[in-house]
Each structure stands twice: as C-alpha cells, then as structure tokens.
Amino acid sequence: MAEPGKWARWFWVSVVCLGLAAAAGYTGFHLGQREAAPHLVAREAEDAHPDVKADLTGAEVIPGDIPKLRLSSEAFDALGIELAAVKRATANDSLALTGSLLIDSNRLAYVHSRFSGEVVSIGTIAAEPHEFSPQHDPTRPIRVGDMVKKGQLLAVVWSKEVGEKKSDLVDAISRLNSSKTTLERLEALERGSVSVQIVREARRQYEADLIAVDRAERTLRSWRETEEEILEVHQEAVRISKGDKKTDGKHYRESWANVEIRAPLDGTLLENNVSLGEIVDSGMVLFKVADLSRMAVLANVYEEDLPKLTALPPTQRQWRVRLKSDPEATPIEGAFEVIGNVIDPGQHTAAVIGWISNPGDKLRVGQFITAEVRLPVVTDAVIVPNSAVIDEGTRAFVFIAEKSSDREFKMRAVNVLRRGRDFALLARNSDMSAGSKEDHQLLQEGERVVTSGNLELFGVLQDKAALAAAKAN
Numbered sequence: 323m324a325e326p327g328k329w330a331r332w333f334w335v336s337v338v339c340l341g342l343a344a345a346a347g348y349t350g351f352h353l354g355q356r357e358a359a360p361h362l363v364a365r366e367a368e369d370a371h372p373d374v375k376a377d378l379t380g381a382e383v384i385p386g387d388i389p390k391l392r393l394s395s396e397a398f399d400a401l402g403i404e405l406a407a408v409k410r411a412t413a414n415d416s417l418a419l420t421g422s423l424l425i426d427s428n429r430l431a432y433v434h435s436r437f438s439g440e441v442v443s444i445g446t447i448a449a450e451p452h453e454f455s456p457q458h459d460p461t462r463p464i465r466v467g468d469m470v471k472k473g474q475l476l477a478v479v480w481s482k483e484v485g486e487k488k489s490d491l492v493d494a495i496s497r498l499n500s501s502k503t504t505l506e507r508l509e510a511l512e513r514g515s516v517s518v519q520i521v522r523e524a525r526r527q528y529e530a531d532l533i534a535v536d537r538a539e540r541t542l543r544s545w546r547e548t549e550e551e552i553l554e555v556h557q558e559a560v561r562i563s564k565g566d567k568k569t570d571g572k573h574y575r576e577s578w579a580n581v582e583i584r585a586p587l588d589g590t591l592l593e594n595n596v597s598l599g600e601i602v603d604s605g606m607v608l609f610k611v612a613d614l615s616r617m618a619v620l621a622n623v624y625e626e627d628l629p630k631l632t633a634l635p636p637t638q639r640q641w642r643v644r645l646k647s648d649p650e651a652t653p654i655e656g657a658f659e660v661i662g663n664v665i666d667p668g669q670h671t672a673a674v675i676g677w678i679s680n681p682g683d684k685l686r687v688g689q690f691i692t693a694e695v696r697l698p699v700v701t702d703a704v705i706v707p708n709s710a711v712i713d714e715g716t717r718a719f720v721f722i723a724e725k726s727s728d729r730e731f732k733m734r735a736v737n738v739l740r741r742g743r744d745f746a747l748l749a750r751n752s753d754m755s756a757g758s759k760e761d762h763q764l765l766q767e768g769e770r771v772v773t774s775g776n777l778e779l780f781g782v783l784q785d786k787a788a789l790a791a792a793k794a795n
Contacts, residue, residue: 381782384730391783393729401782404774405723406710410767411703411747417630417695417740419641419674421621425687426677429613431586436545438603439481439581441596445474466594470585476609477583477596484545485579488555491538495559498531589613590683614683619643619656621693622671627740630697631661631674638696643678646690653694654678703739708746710771711738712780720748720765721772721779731772731779736765 380397384390393401446461447468464476505524508516542552593610596602619641623631631639642653658676665672676693678685712719718738724730737749748765772779 381786383783383786388732388734390724390730390732391779391786392727393731395729398729401775401778403728403772403779405728405770406707406773408765408767408769408771409705411705417623417627417697419621419623419693419695421619421674421691421693423685423687423689423691424618424620425592425612425614426616426618429587429589429616431589431611432607433476433583433586433609433611434606435479435481435581435583435602435604435608437479437481437483437581439479439483439579439601441477441598441600441602442480442580443478444596444598445476445583464591464594466591468591470589470591470611472585472587474585475582476585479581479583479602480579481581482579484542484547484581487538487541487545488578491535491542491552491555492559492562494531494534494538495556496563498528498535499559499563501528501531504528583608585609585611587611587613614680614685614687616677617680617685617687619658619676619678619691619693621658621674621676621691622666622669623661623674624741625665625670625672626738628661628672630740631658631695634695634697639676641676641693641695643691643693645685646692649692656693658693658695702749704748704765704767705745706748706771707773708741708744710773710776711736711741711746711748712776719780721776723770723772733780733783734765 380394380400382392384392393403444463447464447470449460449462464470470476501524505521505528508521508524539552542555589611590613591609592612593607595606596608602608621641639659640655640657643656644653645651656676656678658674660673660675662673662675674693706720710720712721718736719733720736721731722734724732738746739749740747
C-alpha cells in the first residue's frame, strides 16, 4: 500500500498536467477561430483603440474611382476639421527669407598695438557744447559710438622696445658720422703719408656703419614708424653730437618710446578696451572700428527653396530687406552673393549672405530682418496653407472637401514646388509620373483643402483600409 504522502504528490501532478492540456486546447481553438473569422481581428483592433473606434464608427468610405471619406457631424467636430480655399499663385512670385544684420567683414578692423607697453594717452575728439567739462575743454576722450577718420589718433602706448631701437639708431648715426669724418681726413692726406691698408680699413668701417644705420631705419619702418619719426631720431642724434643744451629735448624724451595707435579706416568705434595707464600687449584688441555704411545680411533659405535661388543668374540676385521692428518702413534694396553649401540639420536651411546700404548708419548690427527675393513667375501654380500638405516619404497629399458637403473628403497627391513659413506653392498639374488616378486631378482655384484635422483624416483612412483588408482575408 502506497504511503499517504505519495498519493498526494501524484494527485497534484495530475491536476497540473490536466490544466496545461486544457490551456493548450483553448489556445489552439482560439487561433483557429482567428484564422477562420478574420473579422475578429478588426473587432480586436477597434477594442484595443477606443478613440480610433469612435472615429471609425463616424467615418464611412464611399467607393469609386477616387474613394471618399464621409464623416458624421460628431466625427467632424471630434477631429477639429478646418478648411481653407486654394488660391492661384500671384504674378509677382517672391520668396521671404528671415535673418539678421551683420558687420561686413571686409569693412571691419581690429586695432592692436604693435608692441607691449603702457597706455599713456587716449585720443580725443571735438566735444558738443553740452559735453564741455567744467574747464570748458572743447575736446573729450573718444568713446564707443564715435565716428573716426582714417589715421586719427586713438591712443599712445609707451614701448621699451621702440625706445631701445631708436637709441640703437642714434648710436649707429653717431658711429657713422665718426667713421665718415675719419675716412674723409685720411683720404685728404697726401698719398704716401698713410698706408693704403689704414685707408682701406677706414672705408670698410664707414660702410659697416652705413649698413648699421640703414638696418636700424628699416627695422623702424617695418614697425610702421613714419618718416617724420625717423627724421626726429636723426635730429636728436645731431643735437646730442653737438652738445646743444639750448634745444629743448623734453619733447623727444617724452615721445621717444611712444607708439601711436591710429584708426585704419573711416568708421564707427564699436569697442574701446583700454584705459589710461593700462599695460597692453600686441595680442590684445584695443579698438574695433567698422564702416557701417554697408551692412552684411545673413538670411536662411529652406532646403526645398534652394533650387529657386541657385537658378537665378548673378544679375538677378537682388532682395528687398525690411526690419522686423519696423515692417511698415520703406524696404531697402540690396543683393545677395553667397548661397551656403551646408544645410543646418535642425532647421533644414542654408545660409544666404548679401548686403544692403545703410545711409546715415541708422541700421543696427544684429537686427532681425525679412528679405524678399523676387522669383521668375511660376505659371499654372496655386497656393495653400502649409499645414494642408501631408508628407509621406517622397510624396505629398492634401484632402479636398467636396463642393456638395463639408463632411466628404477625398485625398489627392500634389507636387510641392516651394514651401514658405506659412504657405506651400503647388503645381496645379500634379506629378503624372505616379500614375494613380488621384494624380490626374487638377487643383482648382477655390477648392477647399483641410488645414486642421487632415492628419487625423489620413489616419482614419489608413485604419479603414487596414480593417477592410483584414475582413477581406
């Protein structure tokens, strides 16, 4: 006789096996039912997506050459359908680009000191009457926003290097004068009273001193010292050699090591980065001067609009620029010259660079603008809101409302010529290469396209097709 524990174990093993067999039989029966009754698939799809089910129950596909989708009033309201009329493209077709104003890099100068040193003075400019100091000084230090002329003094830097090189020139001039005097005296002696070797050595020393003077002068010129400044060094050497104590040498001592920083072009002072007594080096930008009479424009063009711009010949690459801060002002005529080769991966735009004139320097760097580019007239084209176009891979579609009812729609393939920020330019004749019947229809002026809820319509149509296919199988 078996032990009671063994009987219990056998009992529970049998129960588990029977349960597994029943579950397998139910699964096989259910799968067989799904294969035998495909409509169960559609019913399960509807049960799994109650929102879609509501839309599907309120939508009906009307068969025909071009299937239509009819919505109930409840489904129409639930999908938030909005309509807009198709408009014919205007005769003066244009492309609107957004961007901002920049400094023309060819009219911008960064001003440095050629040598390290101390700022000993700042340039001045005539002051307005209301800017006079208590001492009624008719000038004031230059500041950001001032107009400066080419060659105008901006600052003076005291440089040890310049002072030492000028002193080297004075020393070379002194040695040259001495060797010249010696050579002239030897050559004036009677022949035979002095050896030829001594005269030859004196002439060689004179030539070496002459080369040293020329080398020092060339160095100062390479440092952009003016001829007047080099002449002052010669005059100082003469004064020292004569021992002229009456000549006031204070001016020479104070300006001996000075480096004058002057404006390289006419323009506006955009930056002033120095103060009196500050120690600067040659790598520091002391001033920034820009000619703002012409401004650069950096605009962005959408990727699909690039062919329209690149097709324009150089003589037709003109634009009219308006400030976003003053859209009612008269637009400024200009031209664009560069179309970028890099597409921004985030916005799918390329850079377009051009220029506009800035009379009176009224425009400001960084201002937002809209640039209008006139394009050749596109014939047989219509315009719809950008939101009406549905993109699916390489093709695009719109939903057209039937004239007899606002709740009946048919989908039509379209050929997008260009997209703007708010509109899409479509060819009135769709692309016939696709070969489908909806592609042979023409977009007519006045037809109404769905601008809101069209994506939901597209989803409903796809779900209807999926359910119909499931039931057919």
